[in-house]
Amino acid sequence: MIIFLVHLGEIASVDKPLDLLQSRLDRLMRTAVSLGSLSAYGTLFGIQQISKNRLEIQQGPVYPALYRLDHRGRITSEWDESENNRTAKYYRLTAAGMRRLQTEVEKWNPIADVIAGIPGTTPEEV
């Protein structure tokens, strides 16, 4: 698993499990945000929906992750009215973030296909 993630180009070092977690969270966030302008709370829902409720992520760490992406210029934020007339901060993917997501998706999809295929592979197929 570690080796695969290195290929994804998001991490500098394999022996830092925290970075691994962070990079995975970052990717999820970006994917969620790419679906449209969302509040932080909204991204949480987004992630849950993308993963069809299979992923349970903690709420606290969402914020540092968003700030991190913002700091790196992958997403941008603005204050807007929410559905029930309250001001909320909305996040949107920037062009740079979009490019980054695309390259990762291109890299990720073949690998994901392979990984998805592994459990079902029978000895005869090899």
Added chain:
Amino acid sequence: MTLWSRLRSWVQAMLRRSRMESEMDAELRFHIEEFAEDLVRGGLSRQEAMRRARMEFGGIERAKEECRNERRVSLVDSLMQDMRFSVRQIRRNSGFTLAVAITLALGMGANTAVFSVLHTVLLRPLPYRDPNRLVTVWQENVQRQQLDKATVADFNDWKTRNRVFDDLAFSWDAAYTLTGPGDSQSVMGYQFSANFFSLLGARPLLGRTFLPEEGTQGRDHVVVLSYQFWRNRFASDEDVIGRTIQLDGDHYIVIGVMPSDFGHPSAGTDIWTPLPFPVELLENRRLHVFQVIAKLRSGVRLAQAQQELESLAQENARRYPQTNQHWGIQLKPIRDTYTGNVRPALWVLQAAVLFMLIIACANVGNMLLARAGTQEREVAVRLALGASRGRLFRQFLIQGLTLAVMGTGAGVLLAWWGVQVLPLMFKAQLANLPLPARASGWMNWPVLLLTVAITAMTSLIFGAIPAFHNPSRSSETLNISSRATIERKSALRIRRVLIVGQMALSLLLLVGSGLLIRTFLRLQARSLGFETDHLLTCVFSLPPNRYPNVSKTGSFLEQVLARIRVLPGVESAGGINTLPLSGMDARRPITVPGVLDDSGQQNVAQFRVVTPDYFRAMRIPLREGRFFDERERVGSPPVAIVNQKLAGLLWPHLNPIGQHILVPDAAIPLLTEIIGVVGDVRHAGLASEPPIEIYRPAYQTYWPFFGLVIRTSLDPERLAGAIRQAVQSVDKDQPISSLRSMDALATDSIALRRSSMLLLMLLAGVAVLLASLGIYSLISYTVILRTHEIGVRIALGARHRDILKSVVGQTAFLALIGMAIGLIAALNLTQFLSSLLFGVTATDLKTLLLAMTVMMAVTAGAAYMPARRATRVDPMIALRYE
């Protein structure tokens, strides 16, 4: 561009810290409320929903902190926190911090200042080519232990027969009166042989120096100006080259101006003129007239050259026993000409401030180690609560840094002040050396940097020590319930070594300053042989072309003194050729007719030419016979007055009055009758022995320069203007110079010893204070450490004496070891002071004992205060923590 965007976001975060904080608050509040809203929709009560929402979110503050971290705001934040923390610490321990900062500043500032001055005076390269090969050559009277200038004949022998010098050059002084253009003025001149400048390798700022042919009669009317003289008299006019000036009425062409750092043989020299070889003195081995410099051949050492010339001197002593017996030769590095006797004083001072720097650093180390002990528990607690080691380290480093900034800042100020004050304290001794005008010219920047670095490192290293807390000891540290102080064996060991070192060095400084104080007291107890108060002095030279003989000089003196005597406030006034304490000197050989000197060597007495009222004005007592009076005129029988010392030497069992001696007048021995005996005078200052002296009347003997002494009932300095007018009313072209009170001259003559004494006293005082602080803090520290134990002991019936003994015992032992080391060091090192000492030996027992007593008393005082606290420990309170 991501780097840029990161930077921008960081800058924004930094600039809009409060906005970011409030946005973060709003965002999180929105999150939780939204979440709660959803939960309410799911059927929960609003209150319960809010509780659940907060719970599920997790640590809000932690999330915020991580967000800040992502923006890299926290680094700056925590730095600010550490700063604020260390400022708070400093405010809380203001006494401690002030003590450390002042100690650092003293050590650093004093060192920088002293070394800067030492470097400028003793180490700075001279503005010559190969300065290390340049030497001055002197003849030395071995019997009198006195250096003298060279005779022309001996110089000629050296020049033709040595194999160690590239070349030699000669010079003598020449006082001139500048008579035009502009107001007349006396100038300090020096006549150089034509090769003098080129031998030094000194280059002019403007124009040129002497050509070889300008060292011949008739072509020698050229002059080189000093920078000072050019600036003051000619307003730095570059067109001065080629102009004609009048010296003693003769015309000289200005050919060059020397740079500001050139001043040979002294910084006060105004002009240089060529000195043709005085052929008429070629065979003369009696008149010591030449100041000689020489350049050693490349590869020849000073000692080698000294040896070779010594053998030349011995040969001459055999060939010319009449004149050269007992005369040796001394070579000296040329720098000695400028620095003279200030050299040992500066080195001693440098050693003393270096010792003080060591003591200061030891003390700061000591204090910071003690504080580290009290902070250890704090460190352990904070580590246990999850503080990161790096953060702790940074915080202690910042504490150290704050100290370093305060200490070095004050130190730099002190150094700046020092390089301005120190040269003033040694002003009279530094008069020969061209010196920087501004403090920045004195300051030695590399050394300033070095001392700043040392000081900063000391405070940083010792400041950071608590952060090196050993985590394996944490539980132990936390378990100890004593007053937040943990004994660290290694720290305590370092502190003990520091105490021993401090005591040793303090005692050494104390002994040194004690020796100088005793020297000074001895000197003060002596008498100069005349009264210095209410006495104004000045000097002038009478140009030979206008005052060619005794009737001219005599009548000038007589008229001037007559006008001065009637000025209000003047009690009496007299003139003398060589003013005491002025550094001027004139000697003549004397013989008693019919008495053969068994040593084959004539007595050489100080030769004074005085007006009748000189003795009254100076209050030099008459012992026998009479003073000079109106009878002594040109043509009247030659008479003289001798001092007691000479009378005792020549006529130990006879009445000197009416005796006759032979003393040269204008090179011809003159039979002279003794008419009086006067008291001895310490002509060269308090530390000198009175020379043998013979006085001749000024109205009977020619002399080309004079000093005046004017006794007043008012402040002598206030008469200066009136004196100048009186002289100018007799001869409007006659300038006078060096109008100073005799008190000022007397102060100058002991300034070297007085300044050295004051500075060393100050340093020793600071050292002793620091050492006693060290002792005080070490004992207070042990007392705090052992409060519990002491409480138990007292509860068990220990007496005060036992407690005192157990608390002070070890420190007292350390102090004694330190003093023993200091004593040994003092016995070996104070010999370097000997050239500054007078009337005491470097190993003076009284001084040693006194210094030890002072040291012990101060130590005992410093130890007693905290020790007494130990005896007052209340066992009830000490044991309650159990």
